Amino acid sequence: MKNFDVVVAGGGIAGTIAGIAAAKEGAKVLVIEPNGFLGGTLTASGVGPMMSFHAGNKQVIKGIADELIERLKKREKSPGHILNSTNSITPFDTEAMKYELETMLLESGGEVLYHTTLAGTDVSNNKIQSVKVLNKAGLSDIKAKVFIDATGDGDLSAWSGVPFTKGRENDGATQPMTLIMKYNNVNTEKLRKYIKENPDKFPLMREDISTIDNTPRLSVIGFEKEFNEAKQKGEVTIPREDVLFFETNNPGEVIINTTRILDHDGTDPWSLSKAEIEGRRQARELEAFFKKYVPGFEKAVFTQSGPSIGVRSSRQIEGEYTITAEDLLKERKFKDTIAHSGYPIDMHNPDGEGTTLIRLKQGHYYNLPYRALIPKNIENLLVPGRNLSATPEAQAAIRTTPTLAALGEAAGTAAAAAAKDDGNVRSVNTKKLQKELVKNGAYLDVCA
Incomplete structure (x- = not known):
């Protein structure tokens, strides 16, 4: 031993x-x-x-x-x-x-x-x-x-x-789980320009939008109007009201923290397996949403979902x-x-x-x-x-x-x-x- x-x-x-x-x-x-x-x-x-x-x-x-x-x-x-x-x-x-x-x-x-x-x-x-x-x-x-x-x-x-x-x-309800998505080839200059020109769409942004060009890496929360529009059209069924994503260390690489998987238990392997499956389903909805609605993502590539779902x-x-x-x-x-x-x-x-x-x-x-x-x-x-x-x-x-x-x-x-x-x-x-x-x-x- x-x-x-x-x-x-x-x-x-x-x-x-x-x-x-x-x-x-x-x-x-x-x-x-x-x-x-x-x-x-x-x-x-x-x-x-x-x-x-x-x-x-x-x-x-x-x-x-x-x-x-x-x-x-x-x-x-x-x-x-x-x-x-x-x-x-x-x-x-x-x-x-x-x-x-x-x-x-x-x-x-x-x-x-x-x-x-x-x-x-x-x-x-x-x-x-x-x-x-x-x-x-x-x-x-x-x-x-x-x-x-x-x-x-x-x-x-x-x-x-x-x-x-x-x-x-x-x-006994716990916080929802999230399956992280990673994107490459995001046009972050175009994204920053859009945020600067539309500050009213990002009331919860963590940065000062007026000086956003000086921020080394963005953390973005917003696109509420677009997200709700997509939900009304049936393009998105995710139970949240906006999108959240972050630039990583690497140019053009973004982590999306937006899937929301409810009613699952991180200590139950059967429940956890179903949560992983639902997370990937939601990720496909978001892939289409970002390409259609979010400036800078037109030619971006969804490269990876989290190997394991995130349990809060x-x-x-x-x-x-x-x-x-x-x-x-x-x-x-x-x-x-x-x-x-x-x-x-x-x-x-x-x-x-x-x-x-x-x-x-x-x-x-x-x-x-x-x-x-x-x-x-x-x-x-x-x-x-x-x-x-x-x-x-x-x-x-x-x-x-x-x-x-x-x-x-x-x-x-x-x-x-x-x-x-x-x-x-x-x-x-x-x-x-x-x-x-x-x-x-x-x-x-x-x-x-």
Whole structure:
């Protein structure tokens, strides 16, 4: 049986950075990943850009995540952070993201096991003793002192007896899923010209339209009139009211975040399969819509849909503390704060059209406590992904990748500390944890 100090289930942004952080602290680390690459939604679902590292003009997420962006910038695979009214966006090249995450993990001393999924857990005395994994070699067991659940859906937690909730309290409905679309050969100059000449059609644009020519990469929300016209004609049946898309790092390349798949469960493989099928059906509608209605897309080529559908929410573990929307909006202080974020509550309507967007005051940010990563019932498990302990409204803010990266770094650092002792993550000294995070480049105002 293979034996490690820290085993991370899931090599998304939270899991990979958790693995890097733990390995940098001297832990023997393994990241288990079902795909043949790291990055999670950023690479396996095609999601982009990352947002947001900032609260207004102030960068509140740094550390390993920012080191990643600096490495991408040096290779001209990201323009870096671009400030806008959603604080900031950070475009990147998908293939470079895979490479840099993998390289950083290996350089830190961590290991990765690709093409491997969880298949069970061995729990006794309130501790996970080992996990069972499945891959081409069959079933095998892997032992660790501390485990990190970065599966996104809380698989490791649920299978280990951690209580959880799912979706809205009254009916369990979760946020809709989205299948990302990627386009090449978009005439972005023509698109920018159209937006400048028709600013009234883009009331929710994140950029100052009058200076749009100076914006390195566009994030576009609008075309509401055209979208509704297409819906009335039966050309589009997607339950949303406008389109949303972003320029990537690469010239003429655009990511479209507009499909909306309702009433599916990211933890049910039958439901998830149907959602993938519906996502591709909606993508075909959008392909025709963009060609007909959106300037600059006349000769654009739809090159790829996300290899996996993007799931915004599913299980939320019950932890030592449950983060609420009130905690975020009132900027509640915690003695065990291990990360900050300024991203707004961004709740996509589970019932159809509409998105609830609740912003903090410009430049303000909230605090995320270590206890929200500690699940009930299990002593040697941390949960830094979007399935941490939070209400649906709070999770709608915390779920974005820079925030999860910051939580991942905290979880990895804490896991390494716990592994040096008895593996109990509740025994970690949070003051020492905070100081170690800041020493390693993270931003925490509790240590400022």
